[in-house]
Amino acid sequence: MFDNLSDKLESVFRKLRGQGRLTEEDVSEALREVRLVLLEADVNFKVVKDFVAAVRERALGQEVLKSLTPAQQVIKIVRDELARLMGEGVDNRLDLTARPPVPIMLCGLQGSGKTTTCGKLALSLRRDKRNPLLVPADVYRPAAIDQLKTLGRQLGVTVYESMPGQDPVRICEDARRYAELNGFDTLILDTAGRLHIDDELMGELDRIKASLKPREILFVADAMTGQDAVNVAQSFNERLDVTGIILTKLDGDARGGAALSIRAVTGKPIKFVGMGEKLDALDVFHADRMAQRILGMGDVLTLIEKAEAAIDKENAAEMEKRLRKEGFTLENFRDQLQSIKKMGSMESILKMIPGAGKQMKQVKDMQLPDKELKKIEAIISSMTPQERRDHRILNGSRRMRIAKGSGTTVHDINVLIKRFSEAQKMMKKMQKLGPKGMKNLMRGGGPFM
Structure with a gap:
């Protein structure tokens, strides 16, 4: 996803490296180009403005301009600010400390990859020695329940029985009782998505939240939709107070603006990223590692x-x-x-x-x-x-x-x-x-x- 962004930033930094000693004019010119690169990558305008201002303040310090390798210092500052922008230092671990079964509710628009992400999350939790139960609470999309059952069979994860036309809140309540009786310690609730936000959808999510009091409410955002994903995430957050974000399709060819903007706009941490179609392609999000990838520095820790x-x-x-x-x-x-x-x-x-x-x-x-x-x-x-x-x-x-x-x-x-x-x-x-x-x-x- 970040190939185009990485190439353009590398071009900007190549000019800096060729300058030897940097002047304030050199730094300002480079930051003007960085600003254009980020806007072209569909990063939120206010986020770009704040990011460039933060880099400028640090990059124009005398310890940078007078250092032996000022260009490398500026690149390091950009890396640090990118990591900060995406939430470096923020605890993005799932909160599973409540009495089991711990409910985790996934929400988002139709087509964001929410149901598949439920399966990926179940696999990730099982690797952490949890015993999750998948709950199909999307009774409106005809194939949603069958899709989750298919994923459950592939993963060897139990899927609670539900039928189209049932009340989603009742499904979730019954699933919790079933989990209590059968030793499941985590509920993964696959709620209904829509092609747009409407009061009926949000009201249903409000009722599920009020009834089950989920420990985590995770908004699933399609990174391919750019700024639209950020705007929708903000709307869901204002209504539900989400606890975190899962970015899907980060292996696609979108410009990457959602990944760079969504944390700053919503104030909520990115907890996971979907990096492919395979069911094991759900990675824990690390802001510092993602910043290094964007700047072409690799990601050795994730490789290990x-x-x-x-x-x-x-x-x-x-x-x-x-x-x-x-x-x-x-x-x-x-x-x-x-x-x-x-x-x-x-x-x-x-x-x-x-x-x-x-x-x-x-x-x-x-x-x-x-x-x-x-x-x-x-x-x-x-x-x-x-x-x-x-x-x-x-x-x-x-x-x-x-x-x-x-x-x-x-x-x-x-x-x-x-x-x-x-x-x-x-x-x-x-x-x-x-x-x-x-x-x-x-x-x-x-x-x-």
């Missing part, structure tokens, strides 16, 4: 967290034992590829590595290796267990059979074996480092991470 979540400790320990006993085989290689796939696309991974995103843009028509990884996995899966354990037995006829079975060519197989042989040599060097070297390697996911 994704790696830790994708790599099962028991499986890693088992792989370490196999490596010691059998050496590095194509089976190990395939296991590592599957771990990488759990972390997301290669494009999203590379964007979290400082500097990698810029290099990707510099290489025209660069093909990211997601398809290549699928091809490699198909080739290895088409081998027999014996061939995966000892690639040296792969003669011409075996390679022809594997190529037909995987829908690839013999050339593809030859390239894979060559790469694998190089990786195998690296693994032998790592083994010479002893247990500590091997442990560090496995903690990082292996030589292909």
